Amino acid sequence: MTRLARYLPILDWGRHYGRSNLANDLIAAIIVTIMLIPQSLAYAMLAGLPAEVGLYASILPLIAYAIFGTSRTLAVGPVAVISLMTAVAVGEIAAQGTHSNLIAAMLLALISGLMLVSMGLFRLGFVANFLSRPVISGFITASGLLIAAGQVRHLLGIPTGGDTLPKILVGLGENLSAGNLPTFFVAVGVLAFLYFVRLKLKALLLRLGVRPRLAEIAVKAGPVVAVATTILAASAFRLGEAGVVLVGEIPQGLPVPALPIIDLDMVRALAGPALLISLIGFVESVSVAQTLAAKRRQRIIPDQELIALGAANIASGLSSGYPVTGGFARSVVNFDAGAETPAAGIYTAIGIALATLFLTPLLTKLPQATLAATIIVAVLSLVDFSIIRRVWRYSKADFSAMAATMVGTLFLGVEIGVVMGVGLSLLLHLYRTSRPHxxxxxxxxxxxxxxxxxxxxxxxxxxxxxxxxxxxxxxxxxxxxxxxxxxxxxxxxxxxxxxxxxxxxxxxxxxxxxxxxxxxxxxxxxxxxxxxxxxxxxxxxxxxxxxxxxxxxxxxxxxxxxxxxxxxxxxxx
Amino acid sequence: MTRLARYLPILDWGRHYGRSNLANDLIAAIIVTIMLIPQSLAYAMLAGLPAEVGLYASILPLIAYAIFGTSRTLAVGPVAVISLMTAVAVGEIAAQGTHSNLIAAMLLALISGLMLVSMGLFRLGFVANFLSRPVISGFITASGLLIAAGQVRHLLGIPTGGDTLPKILVGLGENLSAGNLPTFFVAVGVLAFLYFVRLKLKALLLRLGVRPRLAEIAVKAGPVVAVATTILAASAFRLGEAGVVLVGEIPQGLPVPALPIIDLDMVRALAGPALLISLIGFVESVSVAQTLAAKRRQRIIPDQELIALGAANIASGLSSGYPVTGGFARSVVNFDAGAETPAAGIYTAIGIALATLFLTPLLTKLPQATLAATIIVAVLSLVDFSIIRRVWRYSKADFSAMAATMVGTLFLGVEIGVVMGVGLSLLLHLYRTSRPHxxxxxxxxxxxxxxxxxxxxxxxxxxxxxxxxxxxxxxxxxxxxxxxxxxxxxxxxxxxxxxxxxxxxxxxxxxxxxxxxxxxxxxxxxxxxxxxxxxxxxxxxxxxxxxxxxxxxxxxxxxxxxxxxxxxxxxxx
The missing domain is CATH 3.30.750.24 (STAS domain)
Structure with a gap:
C-alpha cells in the first residue's frame, strides 16, 4: 500500500479528504478556471495551433497530474515558453494550420510524456541538472522577448511570422503597410487596460477596503474582463468586417481520447525538441512546486514529479492537446485562492470541460489581438534584465553561458539557444576544473x-x-x-x-x-x-x-x- | 631572442651543437632510418595509400619537428593508429587507389596541422585532457586488434577489406577460397622470423657477448632483414607470377612541395576526423616525449609540442604525405641509439630522402604480405588486456568508459569509438559530481x-x-x-x-x-x-x-x- 501510494499520491491525500477541503478546493478551482480560459486560447495561438487545442490541453492533463503529482497546489496546463518551443518544433514538420501540424503537436506531447515517465522510473531526474540556472534564466528572458516580439504582428493585424528576432523584425518592417487600424486600436486598448489592472488596480481596491487576497485575484481576472469586453465590442461594432482577425468557429464538444498517428520519421524529428521541452518544463514546474510547498512545509518528490508531468503530457497527447507543464502564474493563483489538495485541479478540469462544451460559441467573436495583448503582458513579466547584471558581477563564466543562451535563442532559435548554453556551461565547468587551484x-x-x-x-x-x-x-x-x-x-x-x-x-x-x-x-x-x-x-x-x-x-x-x-x-x- | 627561442627551440640547442653531438646523432639517425623504411611503407599500406606516401611523410615532417619540437629524442612520422584513422577518414571521401583519396589524405594532414598549431598558439592543449586514460588505453588496444585483423587478408592474399571487426571477419570468411597459398607461406615465414627476433634474438645475442644496447637495436632491425630476404625470394622464385601481391613500381624522386587542392566540402567532411587525429596523435606523442625526457631530466612544453606536431603535419600535407605524429617504438630506438638533439631527426630525414631517390627500384618486388606481417607484430605489442582488469578493479565508471570505447571502436568504427568513450567519461563525471558526498x-x-x-x-x-x-x-x-x-x-x-x-x-x-x-x-x-x-x-x-x-x-x-x-x-x- 505505501509502495503504491508512493507512485499514486492521490491514495494518500484522498483518504483524508473532507468537507472543508472540498469547499476550499472548489473556490480555488472556479477562480483558476476563469483565469485559464483566456490563457489556454492565447497559448494555443502562440503555439500556432487551433484555439480549442489549448482548452483540450487543460482538461485531462490536470486530472492526470492530480492523480500522480506530489504538489498540493501546482496547476498544470499550457504555458508560454513551452508553447513557443512547440510552435518551433512542429513548425519544422508541417506548416501551421495543416492537419500534420496538429498531429505533430499531439505526438510531441506524447513523446515528451513518455520521456518524462521513463526519466522518473529510472531516476534520471539528474539530467535536468545540466540546465544551469544562468542558462534557464537567460532562456526564459530571451524567450519572453521573442514571444512578445512575435505577438506584435497580431497587435497590428499583420499576417507574417518568424521564429528568430531578425526574421520577426524584418517581417514586421516589410509588412507594416498591411497593418489594420481597428486591430491596432483594440490592441492598444487591451494593453492599456491590462497594464492598469496589473500596476494600479490592487492599490485601488485595497484603498477601497477590499481584502488583499481578493484584490490579488481580481488582478489575475483582468484578462477575462478584457476578453469579455472585446467580444462585446467586436459584436457591437462588427470589427470582423473591419478587418480585425477574430478567433472564429471553435468546435463544440470534448476531445475524444485517441492515439495520434505514429509516423516514425516524425517521431525521430520530434525526439530532440521533446527532450528539451521535457527538461525545461520539468525544471520550471518543480521549482514552482518547491517554492509553494516550502511555504506550507510540504515536500515535493522530484522523481515522482517526472512521472506526474509525464502522465499529464501523455494525457494531453491522447486527447488532442499539446505539451503542458506546471505554470507559475496559475499555480500562485491556485495557492492564493486557497486550494488545499490536487482535487482543485480535477475541479478546474471539469470547469474547463464545461466551458469547452458551452462557452465556445461566445468566443467566436474574440479578436486575436486581445489574446496577443494578454500574452505580451504575461511574458514581459518573465523578462528579468537585473539577473544579467547580477550574474556578470558574480562570475564571468556563468555570464558567458547566459549570454550564449540569450543570443542563441534570440538570433538562431530556441533549441539552438538552449543547446549552446548547456554546451558552454559544461565546457567552462570542465575548463575550470582542468586547472585546479x-x-x-x-x-x-x-x-x-x-x-x-x-x-x-x-x-x-x-x-x-x-x-x-x-x-x-x-x-x-x-x-x-x-x-x-x-x-x-x-x-x-x-x-x-x-x-x-x-x-x-x-x-x-x-x-x-x-x-x-x-x-x-x-x-x-x-x-x-x-x-x-x-x-x-x-x-x-x-x-x-x-x-x-x-x-x-x-x-x-x-x-x-x-x-x-x-x-x-x-x-x- | 628568448621569446623567439620559446617558439623555435632549435635556436636554443643549435647554438651549443658540437662535434660529439654530431657523431651520436648521426649513428642514431642511421639506425632509425633503417627501421623507418619498412615501417613507412607498411603504414602507408595500412592507410590505404601508395607506398611512396609513407616515405614522403618521413622526410619534411621530421625536419619541421626538429625546428619546433621541445623533445630531444622524439621521432615523428607515420604511426599505426593514426594510419588506421586516416584510412577510415579518407575512405569515406573516395575509394582507395583513386587520386581523390590521395588528395584527401594530404588535406587531412594539412587540416590536422593547422588545428594543432592553432591549439598551441591559443593554449588550448587542455582540450586533449578530455581523452581520459581509460579511453586512450581502450582505444589503442581496440585499434591494435582491428589493425591486426585487417592485415590478415594480406597474409592470405584475399582482396577484400572492412573497417569494423564484423565486416573484416565476414569479408575473410566469404573470400577464403580466393586465398593464395604462396602468399600465405611468405607471410607465415615472415611472422615466424619476426617473432623469433622479438622473443629470442636478444637473449641469444647477449649470450654471444653482444652489448645490450646493440642487441636491442638488432631486434628492431628485424623487419629490415625480413624485407630484404623476401625481396630476394620474390625475385628468385618469381613470386609475383605465382599470385603473390607485390608493392610494385614506386615513383623515384622526392615529393615537390605543393598546396593540395582545397575542396570546401572535403574540408568540412575531414574536420571531425582531423580533430580526433590531432588530439590522439598529440596525447600519444607527448606521453612518449615526457617519458623519455624524464629519464634525462629534460622538460617538454606541451603547448610548444602542439605547434611542433602541427608544423610536422602541415609539412606532410604540403609534400604529398599524410598525418604523422611522434611514435613510441622509433623514439625509443632513437633514444637507445644515443640521439642527443633533434638534429638526429634532420639526418634521418636526409636518410629517408636518399632511400626515396635510390632504393625504391629495389622495393618493387617486396611482397605486401611481408609488410602486413611487420604491421601485425608491431600493433599486437600495443594490445594490453591487463589494463582492462586493473581498471575494472579500481573503478566501474572508468571501466565502462573504456569498454564503450573498445566495443565502439571494434564494432562501429574508430571515430565512433573515441566519441562514445569521451561522451561517456564526461557523463559519468557529471553524474558523480551531481550527487556529492x-x-x-x-x-x-x-x-x-x-x-x-x-x-x-x-x-x-x-x-x-x-x-x-x-x-x-x-x-x-x-x-x-x-x-x-x-x-x-x-x-x-x-x-x-x-x-x-x-x-x-x-x-x-x-x-x-x-x-x-x-x-x-x-x-x-x-x-x-x-x-x-x-x-x-x-x-x-x-x-x-x-x-x-x-x-x-x-x-x-x-x-x-x-x-x-x-x-x-x-x-x-
Whole structure:
C-alpha cells in the first residue's frame, strides 16, 4: 500500500479528504478556471495551433497530474515558453494550420510524456541538472522577448511570422503597410487596460477596503474582463468586417481520447525538441512546486514529479492537446485562492470541460489581438534584465553561458539557444576544473594548521614540499597536476619529500591514479619520497584496491601535522 | 631572442651543437632510418595509400619537428593508429587507389596541422585532457586488434577489406577460397622470423657477448632483414607470377612541395576526423616525449609540442604525405641509439630522402604480405588486456568508459569509438559530481576536529546541524544539496542553526549561489539560522561580490570549531 501510494499520491491525500477541503478546493478551482480560459486560447495561438487545442490541453492533463503529482497546489496546463518551443518544433514538420501540424503537436506531447515517465522510473531526474540556472534564466528572458516580439504582428493585424528576432523584425518592417487600424486600436486598448489592472488596480481596491487576497485575484481576472469586453465590442461594432482577425468557429464538444498517428520519421524529428521541452518544463514546474510547498512545509518528490508531468503530457497527447507543464502564474493563483489538495485541479478540469462544451460559441467573436495583448503582458513579466547584471558581477563564466543562451535563442532559435548554453556551461565547468587551484602550504606557527604560503606567514622547510590540491583529481586535471609538480620539483633543489595534502580531494579516478603512479615513479628516479596526507575515507578505500599504495615510496599520513612532524624528525635525525 | 627561442627551440640547442653531438646523432639517425623504411611503407599500406606516401611523410615532417619540437629524442612520422584513422577518414571521401583519396589524405594532414598549431598558439592543449586514460588505453588496444585483423587478408592474399571487426571477419570468411597459398607461406615465414627476433634474438645475442644496447637495436632491425630476404625470394622464385601481391613500381624522386587542392566540402567532411587525429596523435606523442625526457631530466612544453606536431603535419600535407605524429617504438630506438638533439631527426630525414631517390627500384618486388606481417607484430605489442582488469578493479565508471570505447571502436568504427568513450567519461563525471558526498559532522571529543557522525563517535547538539559537502557546488549538484538539506531539516525537529562546512568546496557558481540563497530563505521562514564555516579565500572573495552574505541570516565563521563554540554559548545563554 505505501509502495503504491508512493507512485499514486492521490491514495494518500484522498483518504483524508473532507468537507472543508472540498469547499476550499472548489473556490480555488472556479477562480483558476476563469483565469485559464483566456490563457489556454492565447497559448494555443502562440503555439500556432487551433484555439480549442489549448482548452483540450487543460482538461485531462490536470486530472492526470492530480492523480500522480506530489504538489498540493501546482496547476498544470499550457504555458508560454513551452508553447513557443512547440510552435518551433512542429513548425519544422508541417506548416501551421495543416492537419500534420496538429498531429505533430499531439505526438510531441506524447513523446515528451513518455520521456518524462521513463526519466522518473529510472531516476534520471539528474539530467535536468545540466540546465544551469544562468542558462534557464537567460532562456526564459530571451524567450519572453521573442514571444512578445512575435505577438506584435497580431497587435497590428499583420499576417507574417518568424521564429528568430531578425526574421520577426524584418517581417514586421516589410509588412507594416498591411497593418489594420481597428486591430491596432483594440490592441492598444487591451494593453492599456491590462497594464492598469496589473500596476494600479490592487492599490485601488485595497484603498477601497477590499481584502488583499481578493484584490490579488481580481488582478489575475483582468484578462477575462478584457476578453469579455472585446467580444462585446467586436459584436457591437462588427470589427470582423473591419478587418480585425477574430478567433472564429471553435468546435463544440470534448476531445475524444485517441492515439495520434505514429509516423516514425516524425517521431525521430520530434525526439530532440521533446527532450528539451521535457527538461525545461520539468525544471520550471518543480521549482514552482518547491517554492509553494516550502511555504506550507510540504515536500515535493522530484522523481515522482517526472512521472506526474509525464502522465499529464501523455494525457494531453491522447486527447488532442499539446505539451503542458506546471505554470507559475496559475499555480500562485491556485495557492492564493486557497486550494488545499490536487482535487482543485480535477475541479478546474471539469470547469474547463464545461466551458469547452458551452462557452465556445461566445468566443467566436474574440479578436486575436486581445489574446496577443494578454500574452505580451504575461511574458514581459518573465523578462528579468537585473539577473544579467547580477550574474556578470558574480562570475564571468556563468555570464558567458547566459549570454550564449540569450543570443542563441534570440538570433538562431530556441533549441539552438538552449543547446549552446548547456554546451558552454559544461565546457567552462570542465575548463575550470582542468586547472585546479594548487597551493604550496606551510605550518601556521604554534598551530596544527597549514595554509597557503602566498597568503599567510607560515613555516616551510626546503627539504619538504607540501602541496594541497583544491579539486578532485580526474582525467581533465590530472596532466595539469603532473606538469605543476614537475615544475615545483625543478625549483626546489634541496627537496627530499613531497607531501600531497588531499583534504579537498573528493575522488581520484583511473586517469588520476595513473598520473599519481607516474609522479611517484618520476620522483623516485630523482631520489625524492612521495607521501599523502588527509586522504578521505572513500578515496582511501578505492586506492586500497590498486597497487599504488604498495608502490608508493613514502607513507600515507592521517593528518598533515603528523606528516610534517614525522618527516622533520627523520630529516634532522 | 628568448621569446623567439620559446617558439623555435632549435635556436636554443643549435647554438651549443658540437662535434660529439654530431657523431651520436648521426649513428642514431642511421639506425632509425633503417627501421623507418619498412615501417613507412607498411603504414602507408595500412592507410590505404601508395607506398611512396609513407616515405614522403618521413622526410619534411621530421625536419619541421626538429625546428619546433621541445623533445630531444622524439621521432615523428607515420604511426599505426593514426594510419588506421586516416584510412577510415579518407575512405569515406573516395575509394582507395583513386587520386581523390590521395588528395584527401594530404588535406587531412594539412587540416590536422593547422588545428594543432592553432591549439598551441591559443593554449588550448587542455582540450586533449578530455581523452581520459581509460579511453586512450581502450582505444589503442581496440585499434591494435582491428589493425591486426585487417592485415590478415594480406597474409592470405584475399582482396577484400572492412573497417569494423564484423565486416573484416565476414569479408575473410566469404573470400577464403580466393586465398593464395604462396602468399600465405611468405607471410607465415615472415611472422615466424619476426617473432623469433622479438622473443629470442636478444637473449641469444647477449649470450654471444653482444652489448645490450646493440642487441636491442638488432631486434628492431628485424623487419629490415625480413624485407630484404623476401625481396630476394620474390625475385628468385618469381613470386609475383605465382599470385603473390607485390608493392610494385614506386615513383623515384622526392615529393615537390605543393598546396593540395582545397575542396570546401572535403574540408568540412575531414574536420571531425582531423580533430580526433590531432588530439590522439598529440596525447600519444607527448606521453612518449615526457617519458623519455624524464629519464634525462629534460622538460617538454606541451603547448610548444602542439605547434611542433602541427608544423610536422602541415609539412606532410604540403609534400604529398599524410598525418604523422611522434611514435613510441622509433623514439625509443632513437633514444637507445644515443640521439642527443633533434638534429638526429634532420639526418634521418636526409636518410629517408636518399632511400626515396635510390632504393625504391629495389622495393618493387617486396611482397605486401611481408609488410602486413611487420604491421601485425608491431600493433599486437600495443594490445594490453591487463589494463582492462586493473581498471575494472579500481573503478566501474572508468571501466565502462573504456569498454564503450573498445566495443565502439571494434564494432562501429574508430571515430565512433573515441566519441562514445569521451561522451561517456564526461557523463559519468557529471553524474558523480551531481550527487556529492554530504556528511553530517560532529566534534571529536577533546579536539578541534569534526568528523562524519556515521564513521566516528562525535558530539552533536540537537539544535545545531553541521553539514560538510565534499564537492565544489555547481549547477549539476546544487539541486541535490537543496533536497538533501530540506530532508535533514525535516528530521531535526529541534533545529535552530545550520552550519554549512565548506572545507572541501573549491568553487560556488551562479547556480549554486542561487540555491544557497534559496536555502537561506527557506530556513529563515522556518526560524532557522544559516551559517557558513571554513570558506576558502577565493570562494569568499567571490561571495563578497553578491548580496548573499548580506542576506545570510547567520554568520561566516573562520573555522568549524569557532562556529560550534559561539553557537553553543548562544544557545545555552
Amino acid at each position: 594548487i597551493a604550496v602550504v606551510g605550518q601556521v606557527p604554534g598551530t596544527e594548521h597549514f595554509r597557503n604560503v602566498d597568503r599567510h606567514r607560515v613555516i616551510i622547510s626546503p627539504e619538504i614540499l607540501s602541496v594541497r590540491v583544491d579539486e578532485s583529481l580526474y582525467f581533465a586535471n590530472t596532466r595539469y597536476l603532473e606538469d605543476h609538480i614537475s615544475e615545483l620539483v625543478a625549483e626546489w633543489t634541496q627537496l627530499k619529500h613531497v607531501i600531497l595534502m588531499c583534504s579537498a580531494v573528493n575522488a581520484i579516478d583511473a586517469s588520476a591514479l595513473e598520473s599519481l603512479e607516474e609522479i611517484n615513479h618520476r620522483l623516485r628516479d630523482a631520489g625524492i619520497f612521495m607521501h599523502l596526507s588527509e586522504v578521505k575515507g572513500p578515496v582511501m578505500d578505492r586506492l586500497k584496491r590498486s597497487p599504488f599504495l604498495h608502490n608508493l615510496t613514502g607513507r600515507v599520513f592521517l593528518s598533515q601535522y603528523e606528516a610534517i612532524t614525522v618527516l622533520t624528525q627523520k630529516s634532522s635525525a | 554530504i556528511a553530517v559532522v560532529g566534534q571529536v571529543p577533546g579536539t578541534e576536529h569534526f568528523r562524519n557522525v556515521d564513521r566516528h563517535r562525535v558530539i552533536i547538539s540537537p539544535e545545531i546541524l553541521s553539514v560538510r559537502v565534499d564537492e565544489s557546488l555547481y549547477f549539476a549538484n546544487t539541486r541535490y544539496l537543496e533536497d538533501h538539506i530540506s530532508e535533514l531539516v525535516a528530521e531535526w525537529t529541534q533545529l535552530k542553526h545550520v552550519i554549512l562546512m565548506c572545507s572541501a568546496v573549491n568553487a560556488i557558481d551562479a547556480s549554486a549561489l542561487e540555491s544557497l540563497e534559496e536555502i537561506n530563505h527557506r530556513l529563515r521562514d522556518a526560524g532557522i539560522f544559516m551559517h557558513l564555516s571554513e570558506v576558502k579565500g577565493p570562494v569568499m572573495d567571490r561571495l563578497k561580490r553578491s548580496p548573499f552574505l548580506h542576506n545570510l541570516t547567520g554568520r561566516v565563521f573562520l573555522s568549524q570549531y569557532e562556529a560550534i563554540t559561539v553557537l553553543t554559548q548562544k544557545s545555552s545563554a
